[in-house]
Amino acid sequence: MPRRWDPNTPFNALPPPPPADLLETRRVLKAAIGANAAVAKLNQAAKSIPNSTVLINTIPMLEAQASSEIENIVTTTDDLFRFLDDESSADSAVRETLRYRTALRVGSEHARERGLTAATATVVCSAVKGRDMRVRDLPGTRLANPVTMAVTYSPPEGRDTILDKLRSWEEFLHRADELDVLVRMAVAHYQFEAIHPFSDGNGRTGRILNILLLQEAELLHAPILYLSKYIISTKDEYYRRLLAVTSHGEWEEWILYMLRGVEATARSAARKVEAISDLQRDFALQARAVTRGGADSELQSVLFEQPYCRIGIVSQRCGVSRPTATSRLTALAKAGLLQDVKAGRDRLFINRQFLDLLVRRELAD
Structure with missing residues (x-):
């Protein structure tokens, strides 16, 4: 009515x-x-x-x-x-x-x-x-x-x-x-x-x-x-x-x-959540083969919590020196797991696989 x-x-x-x-x-x-x-x-x-x-x-x-x-x-x-x-x-x-x-x-x-x-x-x-x-x-x-x-x-x-x-x-x-x-x-x-x-x-x-x-x-x-x-x-x-x-x-x-x-x-x-979980496992396996410490759980957490990651954040969160953080991130970038880009005087390490998964409109059953 x-x-x-x-x-x-x-x-x-x-x-x-x-x-x-x-x-x-x-x-x-x-x-x-x-x-x-x-x-x-x-x-x-x-x-x-x-x-x-x-x-x-x-x-x-x-x-x-x-x-x-x-x-x-x-x-x-x-x-x-x-x-x-x-x-x-x-x-x-x-x-x-x-x-x-x-x-x-x-x-x-x-x-x-x-x-x-x-x-x-x-x-x-x-x-x-x-x-x-x-x-x-x-x-x-x-x-x-x-x-x-x-x-x-x-x-x-x-x-x-x-x-x-x-x-x-x-x-x-x-x-x-x-x-x-x-x-x-x-x-x-x-x-x-x-x-x-x-x-x-x-x-x-x-x-x-x-x-x-x-x-x-x-x-x-x-x-x-x-x-x-x-x-x-x-x-x-x-x-x-x-x-x-x-x-x-x-x-x-x-x-x-x-x-x-x-x-x-x-x-x-x-x-999407299930795909994220699968990607995290695959990333950890590949990172472990790249560099000792590269699969550190805290580092991986940072890279998935903040897909655009700065060296200083990794240094602070993982409790390592800036050179150590730089070395780990650079090794992962050389292996194709991260994308290394310049951002002014800083460097950004982008978890591109994760970003692509996040923005994908639909995931098949």
């Missing part, structure tokens, strides 16, 4: 999410089975990798890039990893994208210490934007079609109204019912985006909150499931489904859309 809703009028009547029995239709429950199985497989793959920091440091960078691209902030994977430990030399798009990584970290810490709340959203959005963000208190926010510029949605207005909607969103996150966690995530994501509580950064904040919810519910022990690539590839459907919930209350199709994305993304991510 159509709602009493006008895209040009602030949607202060935005209702809270429906009860679980209206959200979990037969189609939704069937789709949730496959999505949950895929997430469980991904979580198991992540637990089995020798150094989970590799995943935590690298896969979120791909999400940062994709999530920023949705907001028309375009960077390359190479630039993100090149400036990972030297943001001051990067351009504005790279710096803004790297803030997404910071937002994920501070949001994860806040949720772990205090629970996932509206305050977490504020912390995350502030980190995303690099400045103190507060709930909107000025009227006039309108969302428009980027091509026609026609207004498609007007979020709630008035600070007290927005804070009330956020309290309702927070209560839904922790509602004492048996609602499937992935269904809860899909519904909460719509609700947050419909509230649109901040003047900017809502999309990226909402996508980070998705992963924080899955971690809080212990579906994942590491932040490695991200939907931004899926959203980019289905961008028109994403916004169409969001708007259909607002205009006609079409929850089922929205939830099914999100569950399809979770399942496809989790399966792809699991294959």
Whole structure:
């Protein structure tokens, strides 16, 4: 049934999410089975990798890039990893994208210490934007079609109204019912985006909150499931489904859309994690044949945690002199395991095999 809703009028009547029995239709429950199985497989793959920091440091960078691209902030994977430990030399798009990584970290810490709340959203959005963000208190926010510029949605207005909607969103996150966690995530994501509580950064904040919810519910022990690539590839459907919930209350199709994305993304991510584990083993075997100490576990950790690696980092992390670090890295580069490039007065050693694996769009079953 159509709602009493006008895209040009602030949607202060935005209702809270429906009860679980209206959200979990037969189609939704069937789709949730496959999505949950895929997430469980991904979580198991992540637990089995020798150094989970590799995943935590690298896969979120791909999400940062994709999530920023949705907001028309375009960077390359190479630039993100090149400036990972030297943001001051990067351009504005790279710096803004790297803030997404910071937002994920501070949001994860806040949720772990205090629970996932509206305050977490504020912390995350502030980190995303690099400045103190507060709930909107000025009227006039309108969302428009980027091509026609026609207004498609007007979020709630008035600070007290927005804070009330956020309290309702927070209560839904922790509602004492048996609602499937992935269904809860899909519904909460719509609700947050419909509230649109901040003047900017809502999309990226909402996508980070998705992963924080899955971690809080212990579906994942590491932040490695991200939907931004899926959203980019289905961008028109994403916004169409969001708007259909607002205009006609079409929850089922929205939830099914999100569950399809979770399942496809989790399966792809699991294959990528397994490929990373295989590459780490192969790299260690080849490095051992190149130089004594070349397969040192700490050195390998550095080279996979930071695919663009500097001599000073290896010296510090491995507790060796700079000449020793240089010798090991140079030997690995001569053997073709790393790419040695000049970067001003410094040298960068690039784990190109790993970077190529990370950016590969799909890995076959």
